[in-house]
Amino acid sequence: MNTDVLVIGGGNAALCAALMAREAGSRVLLLESAPRAWRGGNSAHTRNLRCMHDAPQDVLVDAYPEEEYWQDLLKVTGGLTSEHLARMVIRASSTCRPWMRRHGVRFQPALAGTLHVARTNAFFMGGGKALVNAYYRSAEALGVQVRYDSPVERIEVEGGEFKAAWVKGQRISAKSCVLAAGGFESNREWLREAWGQNARGEWPADNFLIRGTAYNRGVLLKHLLDDHGADRIGDPTQAHMVAIDARAPLYDGGICTRIDCVSLGVVVNREGERFYDEGEDFWPKRYAIWGRLVAQQPGQIGYSIIDSKAIGRFMPPVFPGVKADSLPALAEKLGLPVETFMQTLNAYNGACRVGQFDHTTLDDCHTEGLAPAKTHWARPIDTAPFYGYALKPGVTFTYLGLHTDDTAAVRFGNLPSRNLFVAGEMMAGNVLGKGYTAGVGMSIGTAFGRIAGRNAALAAAGQAAAHGAVKDEG
Structure with missing residues (x-):
């Protein structure tokens, strides 16, 4: 079997690639490893897209200029990012929505409880599942061939040139290929290998939950890195990693299992002790560090x-918190050492x-003489009833990936491939060395x-890859 452009993956990045290649006139085949009912990978669990804009735009209020977006990204990554590629993503985010709408994606104003990102993020009507379904409908209407239950081995x-892919013993050749098959977060063995054993003799990865799909096992990523010597980027232990409800399922718990009250109280470990500043910054800029912090406890x-x-x-969140009329009773219900817990809470x-409490700003409510400090939104926990939520690390996607440039070409020995390209989580580590801010993955x-x-369409037509962001918005 052969085609012009082969797209491996079934989420947002893969679908965008398939649609663009088809619009350019290529025959396109998309291979999704999951069954149809589970199509879309982690994209099905998303809610929004972080968008640069210089003035109010339909569902977006005020302005969110390029420099502010860049500074937000620079802060959460601690400088572990390619400024060139990051700014390219930022600029592209300001112009992609008309194209998305043409393919059936609809947007809505921020919901109650998410108003703090109404300026920076455009929310999908119906969430990520609706976005994925819209793209699949559009792709099929345009003539993109889609095959489900088709994991590429x-x-x-x-x-450095792509020739073919193997799926269940079948060889599929193509003139060019886009890799968009996600990270390796659902590969427990690889997570164990990456995180290793800690000083307490624990294997931290054994206690990780996977917020998204069970199908992102990193088979192709490992194959490209180990067998073909593709250039890599990123730390295998870095990931979009959130503190989620410990009662969440092993896979596909999604956003509803996230615990968003961290900045409004304190977080303690199983010894009853605090370990980080809960009020360091706004929650959308800090929620994705808490999974890693909990993983170290x-x-x-x-x-x-x-x-x-x-x-x-x-x-x-989807599950109610443990409730008690006193702090000692709450500690007992949570199985925490009461004496240490009360020392921590009293301190x-x-x-x-x-001062003036305001959770929408970096207010002046703080602690003094306490380590770790709480630098904003610090108010005594003194008004019954009290609530507690057990937290576990929830991995969304991993940041180890394929090194690329502004053509999205996979690189071998620092030389770009002529016809093999990469998108989505398989290359997100070029922009996200660590940390996260809401909506930037999309x-x-x-x-x-x-x-x-x-x-990929240009390569299939025998033309050189073009540099820079797509500008044919229409």
Whole structure:
């Protein structure tokens, strides 16, 4: 079997690539490893796209200029990012929505509980599942061939040039290929290998939950890195990693299992001790560091503790918190050492310097003489009833990936492939060395998916890849 452009993957980046290549006139075949009912990978669990804009735009309020977006990204990554590629993603985010709408994606204003990102993020009507379904409908209407239950076992690459892919013993050749098959977060063995054993004799990865798809096993990523010597980027232990409800399922818990009250209270480990500043920055800029923080604690577990003053100020998770009328009773219900827990809470309450509390700003409510400090939104936890949520690390996607440039070409020995391209989570580490800010994963996937699809079509037609963001918005 042969085609012009082969797209391996079934989420946002893959679909953007397939649509762009088809619009350019190529015959396109998309291979999704999951069954149809589970198509879309992690994209099905998303809600929004972080968008640069210089003035109000339909569902986006005020302005979110390029420099502010870049500074937000620079802060959360700690400088572990390619400024050139990051700025390309940022600029592309300002112009992609008309194209998305043409393919059936609809947007809506931010919902109650998410108003703090109404300026920076455009929300999908119906969430990520609706976006994925819209793209599949559009792709099929345009003549993109889609095959489900089609995991690619390996690909043939000669001299950095793609030749064919193997699926269930069948060889599929193509003039060009886009890799958009996700990270390796659902490969427990690889996670164990990456994280290793800690000083307490624990294997932290054994306690990780996977927020998204069970199908992102990193088979092609490992194949490209180990067997074909593709250039790599990123740390295998870095990931979009969130503190989620410890009662969440092993796979596909999605956003509803996230615990969003962390900044409104304190977080303790199983010893009853705090270990990080809960008020360091706004939650959309910090929620994705808490999974890693919890992963470093004994037993890879933490506990978010709030009182009744916090109720109504955060998006409630799917499971109710453990409730008690006193702090000692809450500690007992959570299985925490009561004496240490009360020492921690009493020290925190005594250190609070409450000013003008405002969870929508970096307010002046802070602690004094406490380590670790709580630098914003610090109020005593003193008003019954009290609530506690057990937290475990929830991995969304991993950052180890394939090194690329602004053509989205896979690189071998620092030389770009003529006809093999990469998009989405398989290359997100070029922009995200660590950390995360809400909606940027979809920005990366959309920008590089479209670039990869366009350049795959050019390669299939025997033309050189083009540099820079796609500009044919229409």
